[in-house]
Structures are given as C-alpha cells and as structure tokens.
Amino acid sequence: MILENVILYFILPVLSISMLLIFIRVFKGPRLMDRVVALDLLVIVGIGSFSAYAILHNKEVFIDISLILALIAFLSTVAFTWYYVKGDIEKDKFDQR
C-alpha cells in the first residue's frame, strides 16, 4: 500500500511535471537539436510512466511496452541526426522561431 501511495502521490506527479517542462522545451527550443533531444527525453519519461502504471495496476503487459520502447527509442534521434547531417532539413527554418 505504501508503494502505491508513493507512485500515486510522488512518482506520477513528478513525471507529469517533467513532461510539461519537456513540452515547453519542444515548442520553445531555440535550435532544432534542442527539440530532437527533448523528444527523445519525452519517450524516456513515457517509459517511466508506463512502468509506474504497470506496478500500480498489476498489468505486466505495460512492462513489455516499456521494454520495446527502451530498445528502439533512440532510433528516431538517429534518423533525425542522419537527415540533419545530410542537410535535407532546412536548418534556418527550424532554428529561428
């Protein structure tokens, strides 16, 4: 029961607040790379919240989701970086704003 209280009143609020801060960084981020790193971080916070939900409701299926997300989360960052290095993305368009 203590574990559930910790998850409900400490872990999930902390994860929600950090998701909010990450979203602010995604919308505001001065450069494109800031946004890419922020999106990668968003996936990792999502993994944390999935695991907390799995412990809270005794659903081990969500552990599998967090496992597969943790395995492939960096793929989006790698693909973004590949296009960025290649020069397909118009950097000025995203860097201003």
Added chain:
Amino acid sequence: MNSVILTTTTRILLPILLLFSVYTLIRGHQEPGGGFVGGLVAGMAFALYTISNGVASARKIFPLSPTTFLIIGLTFALSSGLLSLFLGLPAFTGIWGTYEFPVIGYLSTPLVFDIGVYLVVFGVSSSIIFTLKLKE
C-alpha cells in the same frame, strides 16, 4: 553514417529485437501482440541496421527481396483461410490443433494468418526503408 558506437549497438540489438518480435508474434492470439506489431518491430530492427550500415550490407544479410516477403506472407494468409474450405466449413474458419506445444501453444490457422501478416508488414516496412535510404 559511419559511427562505431551505432554499428556496435546495432550488432547487439538486432538479434534481441528479432527475438522480441517473434515473441510478440506467437503471444498474439490470447494477449496483446500479434503479427502486425511483431512485423513492425522486425522492420524497425532492419531500419536500424540499414541506417547504421548502409543499404548494401543490409541487403547482404537480407536473404530475399522485400517483395518476396510480401508474396510469401500473402500466400500464407490466404492459405490459412482456404484450408477450411477443403474441410467443408465456411471460408476463414479458425481450425485448432489438439496437441499443445510447450511455447507456441495450440497450432491453429489464426497463427498461420498471423505469420502471413507478420511477413507482409515486415516486407512493406523494410521496402519503405530501403527506398528512403537508396536516395543517399
């Protein structure tokens, strides 16, 4: 992209992702999972390999072309539905075996259909990745 870190990571991650995709596939009927998700995970593994090592070496470890995977998968899915016609049942009736295997569970035509879906999704996603990466 020539990155030693990415290449080494991919060499470790590719078998794990393929194993996980097969696990998702055979768990699919009773619990979340199934052919579509498994095929997407396998396609993701090959996308990772293609990004890190290039199309040429990805085609080398790819035994057949993606279109062949598509054809084999569609044949699997169709044959699972046509099997029930030969037994005098309506088309696409699920037929279940009687012996329970240790890991897979009962052999059935839904499993064959799922394998077909897996191959189709795998072929489509890897052909998309190959087409995108060929324009280097």
